[in-house]
Amino acid sequence: xxxxxxxxxxxxxxxxxxxxxxxxxxxxxxxxxxxxxxxxxxxxxxxxxxxxxxxxxxxxxxxxxxxxxxxxxxxxxxxxxxxxxxxxxxxxxxxxxxxxxxxxxxxxxxxxxxxxxxxxxxxxxxxxxxxxxxxxxxxxxxxxxxxxxxxxxxxxxxxxxxxxxxxxxxxxxxxxxxxxxxxxxxxxxxxxxxxxxxxx
Amino acid sequence: xxxxxxxxxxxxxxxxxxxxxxxxxxxxxxxxxxxxxxxxxxxxxxxxxxxxxxxxxxxxxxxxxxxxxxxxxxxxxxxxxxxxxxxxxxxxxxxxxxxxxxxxxxxxxxxxxxxxxxxxxxxxxxxxxxxxxxxxxxxxx
Numbered sequence: 001x002x003x004x005x006x007x008x009x010x011x012x013x014x015x016x017x018x019x020x021x022x023x024x025x026x027x028x029x030x031x032x033x034x035x036x037x038x039x040x041x042x043x044x045x046x047x048x049x050x051x052x053x054x055x056x057x058x059x060x061x062x063x064x065x066x067x068x069x070x071x072x073x074x075x076x077x078x079x080x081x082x083x084x085x086x087x088x089x090x091x092x093x094x095x096x097x098x099x100x101x102x103x104x105x106x107x108x109x110x111x112x113x114x115x116x117x118x119x120x121x122x123x124x125x126x127x128x129x130x131x132x133x134x135x136x137x138x139x140x141x142x143x144x145x146x147x148x149x150x151x152x153x154x155x156x157x158x159x160x161x162x163x164x165x166x167x168x169x170x171x172x173x174x175x176x177x178x179x180x181x182x183x184x185x186x187x188x189x190x191x192x193x194x195x196x197x198x199x200x
Numbered sequence: 201x202x203x204x205x206x207x208x209x210x211x212x213x214x215x216x217x218x219x220x221x222x223x224x225x226x227x228x229x230x231x232x233x234x235x236x237x238x239x240x241x242x243x244x245x246x247x248x249x250x251x252x253x254x255x256x257x258x259x260x261x262x263x264x265x266x267x268x269x270x271x272x273x274x275x276x277x278x279x280x281x282x283x284x285x286x287x288x289x290x291x292x293x294x295x296x297x298x299x300x301x302x303x304x305x306x307x308x309x310x311x312x313x314x315x316x317x318x319x320x321x322x323x324x325x326x327x328x329x330x331x332x333x334x335x336x337x338x339x340x341x
Binding site: 037043 | 205207208209210211212213214215216217218219221222223225227230231233234237240243244247248250251252253254255257258261262
């Protein structure tokens with residue numbers, strides 16, 4: 001497809017063209033770049049990706065492959081791609097259905113029969129076990145950071161248990177301002193102790 | 201099938217929360233936090249270079265795809281021309297074959313009714329017979 005056609009189609013669909021996305025990326029402010037770098041560390045380390053690789057991959061997909069709606073901020077768009085790349089790549093394995101051919105003894109129809117193999121192979125089991133162990137270590141290391149701060153620990157656990165803000169406020173006995181300042185403290189503590197992401 | 205473990209889910213939620221916080225913080229806050237830990241201008245120059253590199257890579261892969269597409273259009277797939285058959289000769293040989301065959305030998309109804317077959321069917325049948333070595337290939341001369 002010609003660039004002119006691509007431009008017209010993108011505009012008709014309410015999407016930014018790749019040139020518009022590239023221009024927006026070139027126009028990012030230092031704060032925008034800093035946000036995306038932080039995002040790459042958080043998503044990258046949560047899923048075992050090198051932050052820099054994740055960031056580059058997301059930027060490349062942003063200009064070539066994904067379409068950014070006109071109303072979506074390009075910084076958030078790139079952040080969202082990082083999230084989906086980090087989750088997608090590891091979940092691809094989780095959702096993969098392995099099909100194995102049944103041993104067949106004659107008819108052609110037998111050869112076409114396949115069943116889903118629900119069991120992981122030895123390598124996958126090993127990788128899953130290693131990943132689970134790494135996650136547990138990271139989780140424990142973060143908890144250790146807040147062992148002397150009950151409110152921070154409660155909020156951390158609230159986040160990881162998917163509690164609502166209202167529930168966390170009630171649990172921690174904080175007002176909204178104190179809660180927000182505690183969340184900022186949690187993030188800054190994690191950033192300081194794990195400058196390359198919360199790698200244990 | 202591998203399932204997301206509890207700790208992985210916890211880390212995912214934490215990452216989502218931290219990213220939300222980073223996006224909710226003001227530009228000043230974000231830059232002030234960075235200044236505490238890193239040399240801001242040096243760090244930003246590195247990031248800027250990384251971003252530019254990613255854009256260049258995307259352009260390169262697009263260019264490579266465009267080149268491959270152009271090359272494919274320039275040199276359409278060349279197929280070896282099929283052998284030239286004289287259809288009348290092919291019909292005649294099939295007819296002769298049907299006549300010459302031992303009556304006890306099974307011959308398909310299609311082959312017996314050669315005159316009802318289309319030229320395409322005849323050519324296909326003749327090619328099969330050539331492959332089986334029953335009839336010689338028809339040459340131009």
